[in-house]
Amino acid sequence: VASELQVVGWIEQIGSTSGRLDAAFNNAGITGPAKRIEDYPLEDFQRVIAVxxxxxxxxxxxxxxxxxRNGGGSIVNTASIAALTGPGGMSAYAASKHGVQGLTRVVAMENAAHGIRVNAIAPGWTETPMVAANSQQNPAFAALAQNAIPAxxxxxxxxxxxxxxxxxSDAASYVTGHMLTVDGGMTIGGFEP
Structure with a gap:
């Protein structure tokens, strides 16, 4: 997904096969190592930003x-609650997800008049293989995250x-430039009485 040639090839294949694209979901991500900024290898930072x-x-x-070409449609990008927070040891991941939010808003602004809606989702702790691997790498973050979910x-x-x-979908026809947080309440930041 970080290769321009591969992305161009996929889009050309979609165009030649169906002649149209109504919706796209840009959903790829890696966490990178859990290290303080001064210890974070440049190569790892660049790879996380690329992916x-x-x-x-x-x-x-x-x-x-x-x-x-078809008169409009929708794009959804995967950001993360890391686009709203600053999880220690995850500088590249947080920077990349803040960037996804920024790109989403810019492209939404540029394309709203063309009938193209561009939004992002910001998942919280989601039970995926990537989150399981990150939990093993950064147990302090895992413990904090799991305790911080009101759900x-x-x-x-x-x-x-x-x-x-x-x-x-058309159910969100008037929503563009938005980042929808889907996190079980993790970013509420409060506590039960």
Whole structure:
């Protein structure tokens, strides 16, 4: 997803096969190592930015012309609650997800008049293989995250997918430039009485 040639190839294949693109979901991500900024290897930082942010840029860059050809559509990008917070040891991940939010808003502004809605979802703790691996790498973050969820459970991948489907659907026809937080209340920041 970080390769321009691969992204161009996929979009060209969609265009030649169906002649249109109505909705796209840019959903790829890696966490990278859990290290303080002064110990964070540049190569790891660049890889996280490439997979998490550059891929969204490339996706939208090549999806937009095909969506425009059909008179409009929808793009949903996966950010993270890390676009709202600053999880220690995750500088590249947080930077990439803040970037996804920024790209989403810019591209939404540029394309609203063309009938293209661009939104993002910000999943919280979701029970995926990536989150399980990150929990082993950064147990302090895992413990804090699990204790901070008012819903008292992690999200299911299908719950995140349902939010993306809603944003891509006509039911969200007047929603653009928005980042929908899907986190079981994790970013509320309060506590029970």
């Amino acid at each position: 998490n942010l550059q891929s969204v840029f490339l996706g939208m860059k090549y999806q937009i012309p095909l969506i425009k 008292k459970r992690g999200g299911k991948p299908e719950e995140i997918a349902a939010a993306a489907i809603w944003l891509a």
